[in-house]
Amino acid sequence: MSFQNTLEFAQALDLADPLRKYREEFYFPRVGGKEVIYFTGNSLGLQPKRTQRFVDEVMTDWKELAVEGHFHADKPWWDYHERLAAPLAKVVGAKTAEVTVMNTLTVNLHLLMVSFYRPTKKRFKILCEEKAFPSDQYMFQSQVKFHGLDPEITIVEVKKRKGEHHWRTEDVIEKINEIGEELALVLIGGVNYYNGQVFDIERITEAGKSVGAYVGWDLAHAVGNIELKLHDWGADFAAWCSYKYMNSGPGNASGVYIHEKYLDRKDIPRFEGWWGTKKETRFLMKPEFEPMPNADAWQISNAPVLSLAPYLASLELFEEVGMPPLIAKRNQIVAYLEFVLHEIDKEVESTFEIITPKDRGCQLSVFLHGEGRSLFDFLMSNGVITDWREPNVIRLAPAPFYCSFEDMYRFGQLLKKGILEKV
The missing domain is CATH 3.90.1150.10 (Aspartate Aminotransferase, domain 1)
Known part of the structure; x- marks a missing residue:
């Protein structure tokens, strides 16, 4: 045109x-x-007008039902988060079982690293992009120190070429192959917050897994913005915030994707809590953790329903379009x-x-x-x-x-x- x-x-x-x-x-x-002319949906999306109705519904149930809202609200609170999984799965290209909503973004990345960053004497390095978003940098550094390792040696940054403003996929793949058997984890922002570049998630994931590393993605600037096929691309895990292109409100809940091959397993290391145990036995207060058969097994606490209501309102728009x-x-x-x-x-x-x-x-x-x-x-x-x-x-x-x-x-x-x- x-x-x-x-x-x-x-x-x-x-x-x-x-x-x-x-x-x-x-x-x-x-x-x-x-x-206004609004150009900052990559920082905080505008409020959908239907959001108020979703929040008011929860407030009314709380007023009229109090604790009984957990089971007798029109959208019962105890499984409220489950309503978000299917529409979110369509947005990120995943199976419904691979998606859950909990906590906030950096909290979830920390929790996912418990499962997917398991350094050994030989395989311990993390690959990320140069000047990753500061929150990711702090997360990497604190995780590495937690394991008693030196960030200077452990964290490897893929740099841009001199005089260029973006990364080249071939340079990322070359660095992956260079680290090889020492590489434990690839974790990159799917869309760079500063220059807006979309990384080749499929090819980088394939390269990371070919050398035996786990591959995860921070999709804060990607979800609701670009086409994603996380399951088909074979990514091990991903997390994203919901307040940018997903329009769920400031600081709101984070989405999580975990590939189905890690689901319904007790041998996966993770931090566990009551809400990750099976629904059928949750209220029996059993001492042994029985993981949910889906990504909900990574949930620790019960869902923040007042936060999830705006997210569900926005996802209704994504379902329509x-x-x-x-x-x-x-x-x-x-x-x-x-x-x-x-x-x-x-x-x-x-x-x-x-x-x-x-x-x-x-x-x-x-x-x-x-x-x-x-x-x-x-x-x-x-x-x-x-x-x-x-x-x-x-x-x-x-x-x-x-x-x-x-x-x-x-x-x-x-x-x-x-x-x-x-x-």
């Missing part, structure tokens, strides 16, 4: 958008009385945003450098050469909610559920105005 940087063209794209009605399913903040239409719109709207950036670049003296490779999801990370923080401040004060990263990068993530093509056009005009006025 040949794009045009005009309001009329952007509005025509919106009229042809099969997902356009879903914009009305979300609440937008306002600046100056107008809905499905990932293929979301990905189709994502591709088109990101391509249009890229076009608009290049068109504005021709009209101003600054130079925009898009550091996100073509292997991407919703996000474009843009170096604003010659510009400073004042441009970001101008955009924010004019209703463009975006994200600034030092030294002069803005991250733009037009989530397909609620962003419009007109938003992309309007953003371009505000960007040009901010540069030309040199605020």
